[in-house]
Amino acid sequence: MNKPVHIVADIGGTNARFAYVQADSNELLGIEIFPCAEFPFLRDAIRAYMERGHVDLIDEICLAVAGPVESDWIDLPNNHWAFSRAELQQSLDASVSIINDFSAQVLSIDTLSGADLKWIGTPRPADIQQHVVAVLGPGTGLGVSAMLSTGEILPSEAGHVAFAPTDEHECDLLKVLWQRYQRVSVERILSGMGLANLYWANCRLAGFERELTAADISAGAHAGDKYCLRAVNDFCAILGSVAGEVALMMGATDGVYVSGGIIPRLIDLLDEDLFRRRFDEKGRFREICAEIPLAIMLAKHPGLQGCVKAINVNKYRNMRS
Structure with missing residues (x-):
């Protein structure tokens, strides 16, 4: 990909699911599932996903994580990953939004x-x-x-x-x-x-x-x-x-x-x-x-669909503000 895309990720206690969507599209592309235990840090999993050849440039990334998301520091209770949203955004040089994994699940309902x-x-x-x-x-x-x-x-x-x-x-x-x-x-x-x-x-x-x-x-x-x-x-x-x-x-x-x-x-x-x-x-x-x-x-990736919906909702709010 030589155009910036949106990465979406559904990060649970065991697995991290990744996909990307192109601008003005809701279709999930390049779906990959990585065991969280194989990567010391979340950014390593993101880099591994990008290196698979799916993504070169990121415009925005939306992460659905299994844990509290109210502060900058995110510490996932059911796996070993912990990170700062601001530091991750700087490292990736892309906008990073983080939602709770079940916020993503509930957002996906009207896409099913x-x-x-x-x-x-x-x-x-x-x-x-x-x-x-x-x-x-x-x-x-x-x-x-x-x-x-x-x-x-x-x-x-x-x-x-x-x-x-x-x-x-x-x-x-x-x-x-x-x-x-x-x-x-x-x-x-x-x-x-x-x-x-x-x-x-x-x-x-x-x-x-x-x-x-x-x-x-x-x-x-x-x-x-x-x-x-x-x-x-x-x-x-x-x-x-x-x-x-x-x-x-x-x-x-x-x-x-x-x-x-x-x-x-x-x-x-x-x-x-x-x-x-x-x-x-x-x-x-x-x-x-x-x-x-x-x-x-029964949908295979409702969390990823919910992340796409969250990106679209944020775009709509920004347009109205």
Whole structure:
């Protein structure tokens, strides 16, 4: 490329996804995925992406990062990268904007097509957003964000609220997990490490000690292993409940969307009726929750699409200012 382009990057706890878009285009080009652990610093990953031959000149770069973005110094809690936005901008000689990774997820919603979404239940969103939409997604951690009808983003750390059991089995799981954590947040259950925690806790309840990685648990569940299936079923049921809690805490009556890398890999094991029922079962607010659209995001790169949307929104605001 001999013309300046916009780089977009979705940086999670495990992987960094990169792409670029040309001026006046929303099409993602040159998509690459780099393991964060392979690079000491973020700028090394950016340089490696550019050296692949996709990009020579940068006009602007938008980074979606899994962590707080309010200050100049960005320290990612789920990987080893930390950096100054101002120093990175100077190093790259390009404008650098940084948004939370789940702000990017929620920005991507109106860019998704029908094939990018799997609806759970019958409610569907209105053609025009009038209230709040929310996204939550289990991956390396558990992210949550919401967007007002005005387009303003409500970032949050709702993934760190305390886990609330809904039945006796979940109470037993919590008692076991208290042996490992003084405080059990929902992220300790709804994440890659969370799936591993659920497997370990179910094995402890069965009277033996065993630990597996999230990838091995997923493979075991697909192979029919009893305890892997139990962990996956617990994971999906609790995710349904927490999605309903997010709808209430955010007032997200225009829709709740589940993203992240874990659920698409477990989609064939998901009990959709149970998932929807756990979303709806909110006591006095059951009738309200039952009318809220609920979908699983199947798009491969919603975070990158959200970064493109953020660049376009910033351009529009600059034109009006």
